[in-house]
Amino acid sequence: xxxxxxxxxxxxxxxxxxxxxxxxxxxxxxxxxxxxxxxxxxxxxxxxxxxxxxxxxxxxxxxxxxxxxxxxxxxxxxxxxxxxxxxxxxxxxxxxxxxxxxxxxxxxxxxxxxxxxxxxxxxxxxxxxxxxxxxxxxxxxxxxxxxxxxxxxxxxxxxxxxxxxxxxxxxxxxxxxxxxxxxxxxxxxxxxxxxxxxxxxxxxxxxxxxxxxxxxxxxxxxxxxxxxxxxxxxxxxxxxxxxxxxxxxxxxxxxxxxxxx
Amino acid sequence: xxxxxxxxxxxxxxxxxxxxxxxxxxxxxxxxxxxxxxxxxxxxxxxxxxxxxxxxxxxxxxxxxxxxxxxxxxxxxxxxxxxxxxxxxxxxxxxxxxxxxxxxxxxxxxxxxxxxxxxxxxxxx
Numbered sequence: 001x002x003x004x005x006x007x008x009x010x011x012x013x014x015x016x017x018x019x020x021x022x023x024x025x026x027x028x029x030x031x032x033x034x035x036x037x038x039x040x041x042x043x044x045x046x047x048x049x050x051x052x053x054x055x056x057x058x059x060x061x062x063x064x065x066x067x068x069x070x071x072x073x074x075x076x077x078x079x080x081x082x083x084x085x086x087x088x089x090x091x092x093x094x095x096x097x098x099x100x101x102x103x104x105x106x107x108x109x110x111x112x113x114x115x116x117x118x119x120x121x122x123x124x125x126x127x128x129x130x131x132x133x134x135x136x137x138x139x140x141x142x143x144x145x146x147x148x149x150x151x152x153x154x155x156x157x158x159x160x161x162x163x164x165x166x167x168x169x170x171x172x173x174x175x176x177x178x179x180x181x182x183x184x185x186x187x188x189x190x191x192x193x194x195x196x197x198x199x200x201x202x203x204x205x206x207x208x209x210x211x212x213x214x215x216x217x218x219x220x221x222x223x224x225x226x227x228x229x230x231x232x233x234x235x236x237x238x239x240x241x242x243x244x245x246x247x248x249x250x251x252x253x254x255x256x257x258x259x260x261x
Numbered sequence: 262x263x264x265x266x267x268x269x270x271x272x273x274x275x276x277x278x279x280x281x282x283x284x285x286x287x288x289x290x291x292x293x294x295x296x297x298x299x300x301x302x303x304x305x306x307x308x309x310x311x312x313x314x315x316x317x318x319x320x321x322x323x324x325x326x327x328x329x330x331x332x333x334x335x336x337x338x339x340x341x342x343x344x345x346x347x348x349x350x351x352x353x354x355x356x357x358x359x360x361x362x363x364x365x366x367x368x369x370x371x372x373x374x375x376x377x378x379x380x381x382x383x384x385x386x
Contacts (some may be wrong), residue, residue: 036318041332151328184380186386187350193377
């Protein structure tokens with residue numbers, strides 16, 4: 001009887017150890033994160049990489065709102081952004097006045113030049129993006145290179161991100177966007193559907209092909225785009241040599257879009 | 262045993278009735294082919310059996326790899342590299358949406374909503 005109890009306790013003890021120590025885990029196949037495809041994944045040798053993508057807009061080189069029009073057109077053309085009349089339009093890149101763009105600067109007596117100037121607006125690709133924190137489905141997320149990206153497949157249209165974004169950079173598709181375009185302007189890029197939120201993506205799909213963002217390309221050097229972590233990059237040089245401001249810096253979101261004024 | 266004959270006949274009939282779906286499946290001609298028009302290219306990204314069974318799961322995996330991990334290239338088992346894109350890679354060979362995608366989806370009673378966003382080649386051109 002005594003030896004039996006002894007044996008039983010030994011086996012029970014070993015079993016408990018095996019079940020709790022992770023030995024059992026080894027025996028089970030890892031199905032949860034297993035890759036389905038028999039091939040492998042990688043990125044194109046052409047693609048551009050950075051530790052932290054950032055944009056520097058030299059607003060001194062833009063004379064009027066008309067100067068931004070080709071940029072907006074290039075962006076909206078490349079991404080099949082519809083033009084919807086009224087206040088339910090979709091905007092990835094747009095312009096507004098100084099007091100709307102930099103509302104913290106509460107100086108009533110600005111220079112006439114600044115007062116009359118319009119500034120371009122887009123998603124700031126924040127280091128601490130509030131939209132990512134509030135998204136309940138991880139449809140919007142921050143990538144390793146600093147780009148705040150969207151996966152429209154996961155977007156449920158709750159618009160928490162629109163409430164969370166302090167820059168109004170996000171637009172909601174109140175309508176089927178295809179109804180507002182004769183046909184998609186760029187057949188190589190998808191459109192969006194009714195009920196999802198969309199915004200500027202820093203042209204992640206163009207960077208993957210080795211191209212700079214559409215607005216940067218259309219600006220003829222007035223907008224710089226590069227790696228903020230690389231001291232020799234064009235953006236770092238521009239920031240070192242010029243006075244720059246960012247939108248609503250007191251919120252601590254650390255925008256990735258800098259304005260030279 | 263009483264009533265051997267009727268009981269045996271009953272058992273035989275029962276076995277035939279219960280196994281009928283198998284016989285119909287093996288010898289029947291009721292199964293209609295989807296009648297899809299295949300693209301002219303010889304092979305897809307992976308072999309036909311895998312693509313037929315898993316293409317939607319593969320597309321989901323492609324999406325997550327491309328959008329979240331910035332892995333926009335797929336190296337297939339045979340070593341060929343493909344750009345990860347439904348619109349620009351898959352639809353380049355599978356150009357006949359009505360004859361290929363839709364026919365099979367309809368006959369299998371599935372209605373994926375890929376095309377509310379992704380552009381069908383004939384529509385976008």
